[in-house]
Structures are given as structure tokens and as C-alpha cells.
Amino acid sequence: MDQLSLTFAALADPTRRAILVRLADGEATVNELARPFHLRLPTVSKHLKVLERAGLVSKTKKAQWRPCRLEASRLREVAEWAERFRASWEERFAQMDQLFAELHAKEPEDGSESGGGNQP
């Protein structure tokens, strides 16, 4: 899987998002992360591995306990990237919504009057 997909996959899981939110408050060890989520240590380690591979979390080398740290720049970069793509479509979808609202206002809602145009 490419880097972008890795990051998307990492963000798709609610527990991993919760871990990121916790890390936004500051570095934490695996033990500290496990406690509030009532998770077993291997489970937390597994989630952290996914987050690390996605570049969203790093482990500091300084301490024996190697606390985890959030890599916010990576998160922001990916979020912006996906968001702009989605936003360009969302703007178009909003224009479709507008068109449908106008059609609802003047046509029966069964859509049977909407054919024609460039239909073959």
C-alpha cells in the first residue's frame, strides 16, 4: 500500500483516532495510552505500529520508556490533501443539491418529468 493509503487506513479506526487525540496533549508511553482506553498492551502496541507506519506517530529515543509522540504535520498534510479533493467535489454536490431543490419546487417528485434533454 502507498503512503497515502496507509495514512487513510490508520485514520479510519476510531481507537487510533482517540490515541492521536490523546497524544495531542503530549507524549505518552504505551502504558499511559492503554489505561484510559481499557485496552491490553499488545492491542495498543498494534495500533501504534499502524500509526507509526503511517508517519502519524513517532517514538522518541531519549528515554528508556520510549514515549510516543504525535506527528501533527503529517496528519495536517494528509487531511488537507484529502479535504481539498473532497471539497472540490462537495462544492459540486452542493450545486446538485441546489438544482434538485429547484426541481422539487416545480416538479412532482417521482422524477418522471426529468428525462429528455440529451437522452438518446
Add this chain to the structure above:
Amino acid sequence: MEASLVVETSPERRRAVLSLPSDKEILVVREFKAPKAWVFDVWARQDWVRRWWGCRTHEMTRCELDFRVGGRWRFGTRSPGDPTEHVLSGEYREIARADRLVFTERYEPVPGSDHVVTITFDERQGITTMTMHIAHQSAAMRDGHLHSGMEAGLQESLERIDELLAAVAPAS
């Protein structure tokens, strides 16, 4: 593995879901309060395409479509102050009105950017779910396509990347 970001958007609280089912694909799913014949026809009727293809920052400069299997389409946009016309074109492959539409799409300046777009329409109780599946030939082209959304110059802020960014990435 399917990965997705779910983002809350329009005033009616319809949600567009963007996901990447593989490294060559993009999937966009959105609901509309409209019968599926209407949602299908926004792709089929030139006068309707003109209503939505462009956006606030991109004026639609060209809208040609020969809506039949084997027919071609060509849409162009331009942003104010930039003479470059961005042209996308392709060919209709499958047309099953109100149910399924398949066409090819290419960003003309980029050779090899051809991809296949498959759109399906599923209506339930007046709400139509439109599923847009984009299949690229390579991961690099897929990522380039995602990038192009970014380069489209939309200045929208990240307001709705939901609580995650707000909580996780404070101004730094």
C-alpha cells in the same frame, strides 16, 4: 483494506465519504434528496451539467457531450486571471438510465491519466445514494488525481475535517 475519512458537510447534513479501496482507486459516496432519475440526469443533460461542473473558483468554459454509448464528452474550466483552460474528456461506455453510468475520463494535458469512472444510483425513500468509483491505471496517477483537487485552488478552509484536526493539530 478500505480506508476512509468521513466528513460532515452540507447544510442538510449529507455526508460525502471519500475512501481509497486500493492504491489505484478512489471511491466517493454521497446522498441526495432526489429521485435517482434526477441524480443520473445531472450527468446526462448538458443544461444540468452546466449547473454543477464548474465551481466558485472555476468557470465552465466548454461543455460538449454526446450522451450515448461510444459518444464522447469534453468539459473545460478556467479560473479567473488564469488563461489556462483545464480540459477533461472521455467516452461513455455504459448507460443504464437511473441505475448505472460508466465513462472514461482523461485530464488532457497528462498522457496516461485515463481512468474509468463508474457511477451507480440507489434510491430509498426519496434519498438517492450516488456511488462514484474511480479506477486509475497506476497508484501514481491516482495520487496525482487526488493532488489535482488540491491544486484546483479551492481556498476552503479545513473547517470540516471534523473534530480530529481540531483536537489533534492545534496551531503550531
